Every structure is written in structure tokens, then in C-alpha cells.
Amino acid sequence: MSELEFVSPVASGPLSAAGGGISLEDVSDRTKVLVRAGRDTAAGTHLKVTYGRSRRRRDGALICGSRPDEWTLLADPGQGTELLASLPDEGFVSVVDITHGRAMFRLSGLDTVGVLAKVCNIDLTDDMTPDGAVFSGSVAKVTCDLVRNDLADRRSYLVSCERSFGAYLFAAIADACSEFGIDVPADLTIH
Amino acid sequence: MIVVPCPNCGPRNSSDLRNAGEVAPRPDPETASLTEWRSYLYLRENPAGWVTETWYCRSGCRRYFTIERNTATNEIRESENS
Numbered sequence A: 001m002s003e004l005e006f007v008s009p010v011a012s013g014p015l016s017a018a019g020g021g022i023s024l025e026d027v028s029d030r031t032k033v034l035v036r037a038g039r040d041t042a043a044g045t046h047l048k049v050t051y052g053r054s055r056r057r058r059d060g061a062l063i064c065g066s067r068p069d070e071w072t073l074l075a076d077p078g079q080g081t082e083l084l085a086s087l088p089d090e091g092f093v094s095v096v097d098i099t100h101g102r103a104m105f106r107l108s109g110l111d112t113v114g115v116l117a118k119v120c121n122i123d124l125t126d127d128m129t130p131d132g133a134v135f136s137g138s139v140a141k142v143t144c145d146l147v148r149n150d151l152a153d154r155r156s157y158l159v160s161c162e163r164s165f166g167a168y169l170f171a172a173i174a175d176a177c178s179e180f181g182i183d184v185p186a187d188l189t190i191h
Numbered sequence B: 001m002i003v004v005p006c007p008n009c010g011p012r013n014s015s016d017l018r019n020a021g022e023v024a025p026r027p028d029p030e031t032a033s034l035t036e037w038r039s040y041l042y043l044r045e046n047p048a049g050w051v052t053e054t055w056y057c058r059s060g061c062r063r064y065f066t067i068e069r070n071t072a073t074n075e076i077r078e079s080e081n082s
């Protein structure tokens, strides 16, 4: 099966603050696969991580325990077919490629906590949500799945939501970033 | 703000959850009288004090769970999956 060409709901390129404290990038084109399975199925055993945690598989896919008995796999663009084929589907298991149904952004830098605190009421301290943590909550009034996925030297979060909210949410997070030095392009408006 | 402890997600702002109301035992639909059925559907104790109620973790794990909450003080003591 050939991969469909991905069209992002977000028209903007990456935004970053001059001082490097915060950057916001649309990464909606990453492959996203949703797995619902009992923990005692072959898929559940293979995926292993519990709700609220994530781990990197050997092929580079990030396995996120996004809800009890539910996992989201994130990988580079165009990996849908490979990811689907890599998962055992015997038993009460459902595996769906949701790449085109979700928008996803990467928010990175020292000021991420300050930005997210403006639009999200989850506790982002290291005690509650350390690197690797997976959680869901309201971000600018949109229900989102979040993964704390630090890069080599920077705190970083992946924020994903329903595709139809993507353009709004990108603009809303960019707006929250403006206080931290990001110049928001005039066409990115939420009003 | 009320902080509600979800058994899966931990303490969460109640605005991320939905209160699904007092727990009421469901009568057997085969044998319940109309009065019993109506009282199960519509009537609640609504005390100013301790109540066992169901909450839905809307923005988090999307599971239902029960807590014991004091409606006068919002103190919460027990929390478990439904």
C-alpha cells in the first residue's frame, strides 16, 4: 500500500524566539499509529510501556502509553505501512493508522513550561511529568495528548490533537509563545 | 478549583473531568416497578455531606471512576476505577 501524501492543517513553518528560549514546530506529518489492546495480548506484551510512560523502540518508533490499554506509536513520515506490519494483531486488538487524522507540534526550549502553563493546567514539574511522561489534558481548551520528549539538551514536548483543531491550536500556542520572544506572523490569528 | 484524584492520571483539575453524579444502585429492569425505575433515573439524595459519586476523566484516561466527596467541604477520600 502506498502512503498518501500528507497535507498539514498548519500553513506556518517553525517559529523560534531570538534568544532560543522557545521554539514551536509543526510535526503533523510524523506517522501516528493507534493501538487498542488488552495487556495480555501479544500486542500488549510487545508494546510493554504502561499508561503514562513512553519508550523508544529499536526501529526508532516512540511507543507512548497514551491511555490504559491504549498506545500511540510515533515515527518518521511515511512509516505507516511498516508500523502496521510490525504489530501483532491476534486477539482483541485494533491497530489504526491515524496519521492523517491528527495534528502534532513540537514545543521545545527552557520556556516551554512557562508557555504551557498559560494554556494547560497539568503539573509540568519533573516530579509529576519527567522526560518520557505521556499525559492528556486541555491545551487552550483543546483536548490534547502530550509527550515529554526531551531532545539532547532541551526540554521538549510533543502536543497532538484532532486534525480539525490543528490550525487553531498552532496559532493559540504561538500566541502563548509571543510573551517569550516569538514574533507571531500576522496571518496566524486566533481572533 | 476542585482537585479530583483520578486513579489512573493522578490529581487533576475538575474542569478536565465531568461529574457524572451520585452513584445509585440500578434495580433489575425485569422486576422493578415504574416507581423504582423512575426513582433510579431521576431521584438522588443530594446530601450536604459525604456522597459516593462517579466522575468521567474526559481529557485524561477517558475512564469512569468513583470517589467519596464531601459536598459541603469538597474534601475527597477514596478514589477507584468504576
Ligand SMILES: [Zn+2]
Residues within 6 Å of the ligand: B006, B007, B008, B009, B010, B057, B060, B061, B062, B063
Ligand atoms: Zn484519568
